Amino acid sequence: MTALAGPSADSFWAASLRRWNAVCWVLFAAMALGLTAMHRPGGSKYAALALLGCVVLCYALLDRFPGNPVVRPHVYLTVLVLALGGLAFLRGSYAALFMVTLPHYWMFGRTPRTSMAFLGLATAATLVGSWSRQGWSLEFFSETLVSTLIVVAVGVLIGLWAHSVVAQSTERARLIVELERTQAELSEAHQRQGAAGERERMARDIHDTLAQGFASIVVLAEAARAGLTADPARSAQQLRSIESTARENLAEARELVSSAQRQDVAAAGSVAQTLRRILDRFAEDSALTVVTDLSDVVCDQQTRIALLRCTQESLANVRKHARASTVGVILARRPYGVELEITDDGVGFVPEEATGFGLYGMRKRLVELGGRLTVTSSVGDGTRVLAVIPLEPPAPGGEERDKGSEGTG
Missing domain, CATH: 3.30.565.10 (Histidine kinase-like ATPase, C-terminal domain)
Structure with a gap:
């Protein structure tokens, strides 16, 4: 099946593999006991046990060392396909192994196309092995061919359904990650916007109060200096205006500093x-x-x-x-x-x-x-x-x- 993205994918696959591994080991053990107890001693029995042992060994390496450079998922699936063909030829309970390992094609194939390819190879290998042993007999058509195709069809339907569910979960997880990232970006943008708005408000208040007051002081000071000799009374009045404007500017500055504590009425x-x-x-x-x-x-x-x-x-x-x-x-x-x-x-x-x-x-x-x-x-x-x-x-x-x-x- 398609791999999930992010931490949720890792946890999903880890939990799925742990649950299925426990089931697989029990089924592998049951198959080994069945081959030992039900088949008569001979070359075919030991060959079937050897094929099953190869599958179990590859699966154990894959389970124990998932990053092993030798036994990778596709190597394990290839060994499984060959083992199924050999067991079908030897009459070594290949049907039981096929049913036990059917989910592996979807778990280790990772993509629907790869999973379907390996499942098709496994189906072909079992049919070729059975045909090599049985020929074009009634038993081959009525039992082997029909039962194998039914099992494969059910496996395909279940695998595609599971892939659809996982794909939806993957998309949902991706959307959640994008939503969280967008929310973080919006929060940061709001903070920047708030800071920019506060700077603009302070600049506007300073321009409308202190800057205008200082401009008035400059104009009055220039007029007072120019009229010191010609009109001393007017200059004195302008100096008083300068003093008054400066006091008002000081009061405005204090009001700006304490504006957060002002009442709204x-x-x-x-x-x-x-x-x-x-x-x-x-x-x-x-x-x-x-x-x-x-x-x-x-x-x-x-x-x-x-x-x-x-x-x-x-x-x-x-x-x-x-x-x-x-x-x-x-x-x-x-x-x-x-x-x-x-x-x-x-x-x-x-x-x-x-x-x-x-x-x-x-x-x-x-x-x-x-x-x-x-x-x-x-x-x-x-x-x-x-x-x-x-x-x-x-x-x-x-x-x-x-x-x-x-x-x-």
Whole structure:
């Protein structure tokens, strides 16, 4: 039969051989006793015993030394075929030996084709041996030929069935091994993906907090240095903004370190209050006109952080690129969630050509919360940033319907 793959194959063959070996030794001993007791002394009796002894010796070597370079499975099967032919010629209980060793063709042939070939040779050898002794007699046709073909047919059917069962077991074992390997690869991939996601989250948080704060400090420091002589009061105010921004950066750094211990619930109205402080500071530092319409929105901490980060990133982009004079910020609770809109009357840009990390980071942060980011802008027409994050509805209603039909504006 086809050899199984892996450790399960070794254990299967070892168990099968151990069980059948015990049976074979008993049957070989019974055959030897039968030849000794039932046949009259003479050359044919000793020749039959010698043939049986050769088979038993080869089988013992194969059983005791499976890796023996002299007696291999095919050598044993060849000796068995010759012994069957000789016993059939000598009338030496060849039928009993044929039936006892019938499973050996499938156990040691290893493949159906090889097993069938040796079984065919054994059948031919017994028939030729019997024909050489009996000739074309009625006994040869009615007993020897018919009984031999019946035994061989049954052996073939049983062997093919057993081969099919073992082949299915082999395929099942192979699939199990592949499944275990795939599960291990998936687990490793998930670990890598989790580590990459955590690195990306940390990079996004650092960019949206510390990096933006340091950029503000640099801008304020340059402006303060330039105005030390011409406008000392303005420079003093900018130095205070630098100090305040540095303190906020320090607080943000501590918050990032302890983010795993933060609670997931924020106080009612905290988003609007925090946004007002950010926008007041921005208006003071940039001297731009800031128009706000901020509603008190109750949301969890992750949504609150996403809204704050989107606001900080958008204001940083206005400061660095827009050359605007007016900025508008609207925070509102909609049936489908919370909506943050930031507009400016600056020079605008082409969103598809943006290459920085800021817009990507904002969009990624919102997607993780089930939301979306829409950026509308063109050169000379200002910019509109719309962030939408779904929230649990305050009462049963048509949130899913509103969410599906809502547009980006």
